[in-house]
Amino acid sequence: MRILFINNDGAGFADFIEVESGTTVAKLFAERIHGNPSDYLIRVNRQPAAAEQVLQEGDRVSFTPSKIEGAH
Amino acid sequence: MNTQQRQLLRVATAIAQRYATASQSQAAIDLPADLWSQCNASLRRIEKARRRGWLEAAARQRGALMNQLVDLRERVAQSVASIQGMTAQRRSVSAADIYQDLQSLHDEFETVSFNRHENTLSAHTEPLRLEGVFLGPFEIRLDWKSLPDEPRYDIIATDPHPASCNEDVTHPHVSSGQLCEGDGKSAICRALEDGRLADFFLIVANLLRTYNSGSPHVSLDDWEGVRCTDCDTLVAGDDRYSCDKCSASLCSDCSRGCEKCSDYFCYSCTGECVRCGCSVCLYCLTRCDKCEKIYCESCLHQNQGNKCNTCREQEKEEQDDFEATTETVPVHAHTSI
Numbered sequence: 001m002r003i004l005f006i007n008n009d010g011a012g013f014a015d016f017i018e019v020e021s022g023t024t025v026a027k028l029f030a031e032r033i034h035g036n037p038s039d040y041l042i043r044v045n046r047q048p049a050a051a052e053q054v055l056q057e058g059d060r061v062s063f064t065p066s067k068i069e070g071a072h
Numbered sequence: 073m074n075t076q077q078r079q080l081l082r083v084a085t086a087i088a089q090r091y092a093t094a095s096q097s098q099a100a101i102d103l104p105a106d107l108w109s110q111c112n113a114s115l116r117r118i119e120k121a122r123r124r125g126w127l128e129a130a131a132r133q134r135g136a137l138m139n140q141l142v143d144l145r146e147r148v149a150q151s152v153a154s155i156q157g158m159t160a161q162r163r164s165v166s167a168a169d170i171y172q173d174l175q176s177l178h179d180e181f182e183t184v185s186f187n188r189h190e191n192t193l194s195a196h197t198e199p200l201r202l203e204g205v206f207l208g209p210f211e212i213r214l215d216w217k218s219l220p221d222e223p224r225y226d227i228i229a230t231d232p233h234p235a236s237c238n239e240d241v242t243h244p245h246v247s248s249g250q251l252c253e254g255d256g257k258s259a260i261c262r263a264l265e266d267g268r269l270a271d272f273f274l275i276v277a278n279l280l281r282t283y284n285s286g287s288p289h290v291s292l293d294d295w296e297g298v299r300c301t302d303c304d305t306l307v308a309g310d311d312r313y314s315c316d317k318c319s320a321s322l323c324s325d326c327s328r329g330c331e332k333c334s335d336y337f338c339y340s341c342t343g344e345c346v347r348c349g350c351s352v353c354l355y356c357l358t359r360c361d362k363c364e365k366i367y368c369e370s371c372l373h374q375n376q377g378n379k380c381n382t383c384r385e386q387e388k389e390e391q392d393d394f395e396a397t398t399e400t401v402p403v404h405a406h407t408s409i
Contacts, residue, residue, distance in 0.1 A: 006271060008259045008271055008275055009259065010258065011152065011258040011262065012259030012261070013262070014263075014266050014268065041274060046172060046173070064271060064275060065278065066281070067281075067282045068259075068275060068279045068282055069254050069255045069279075069282055069286075069287075070244070070251060070252050070253060070256065070280075070282065070288075071142060071143065071245065071252040071253070071254035071284065071287040072252050072287050
């Protein structure tokens with residue numbers, strides 16, 4: 001199953017990836033992100049999503065860190 | 073579809089058109105050679121300060137080097153992202169994608185607005201308070217005509233509470249309306265390159281909601297001003313001086329000029345020559361080896377052996393007395409003891 005995966009952490013990443021059918025938001029996060037889900041804004045199809053939401057073909061999933069450090 | 077939605081769709085269509093017709097010419101790769109030179113210069117200064125035993129100067133330079141290395145890391149990451157962007161084929165950006173992004177912004181921000189005449193798109197944050205310091209709300213204003221190749225955006229404090237020492241600094245990471253993106257730089261670039269406008273606004277807003285104490289324009293600890301080390305009054309930026317020896321913050325009244333070297337110092341780093349009465353810094357002061365009173369270099373330099381006139385005269389008198397005593401005391405007086 002193909003989804004659009006967006007990781008706004010670090011260098012930023014957005015691409016289509018293959019995930020197993022039945023993959024939940026929590027599983028995808030655990031596989032792809034090294035961090036605490038509470039430190040991220042998690043959106044599926046631009047809407048807030050529950051951890052156990054099962055992803056569907058063509059979904060757009062984005063993880064955006066809520067704390068990003070600026071500089072001077 | 074209501075009027076606002078129709079207007080939003082027009083903006084989305086115009087932005088998508090920008091992406092569709094954007095020049096495919098690729099920007100030159102910018103290697104951070106200038107920053108690397110600055111790092112080397114700082115390293116040389118650290119070595120020089122260390123050789124001369126200037127520990128505080130060495131510590132300051134180490135801090136400067138650390139900041140330069142952080143900037144260097146960001147620039148390297150930017151170069152990597154830039155090359156990756158050239159290598160990867162840009163995904164097509166549809167008006168529908170952008171429209172949905174713009175619609176979703178209303179769920180993420182208190183206010184979203186656009187100006188079709190000025191070609192700007194804005195999201196407004198809630199009033200921000202970082203570590204107890206109130207900074208007010210900010211407008212993130214994107215110039216969508218600059219998309220996608222040369223994106224420009226401004227951070228506008230709509231109810232500004234700038235740093236007392238610099239009115240251009242409205243946020244620890246914003247100066248003159250420009251955000252220093254730090255760790256968010258690459259992600260912001262990628263979001264704008266991909267036409268993910270909602271992600272762009274979210275990343276920038278989260279940057280504004282985060283304080284990096286290691287690298288601010290103005291530290292939040294100093295936002296309202298700095299306490300004068302000598303008199304403890306709050307000093308604003310224009311009136312702030314710094315001791316050239318210990319770097320203590322001073323107000324103009326407490327900043328004491330050295331009459332010999334003309335630099336400025338705090339009370340603890342200055343003294344008064346007991347001979348000529350001039351106020352001099354610790355660098356220009358010398359102590360008499362005998363009485364340990366403080367003299368300026370020129371007053372003590374007139375004497376040999378780092379002794380003041382008084383001590384030298386006293387020594388001379390003692391020596392004369394001793395010699396006179398030795399000459400008058402009979403030999404049998406010694407033998408009777």
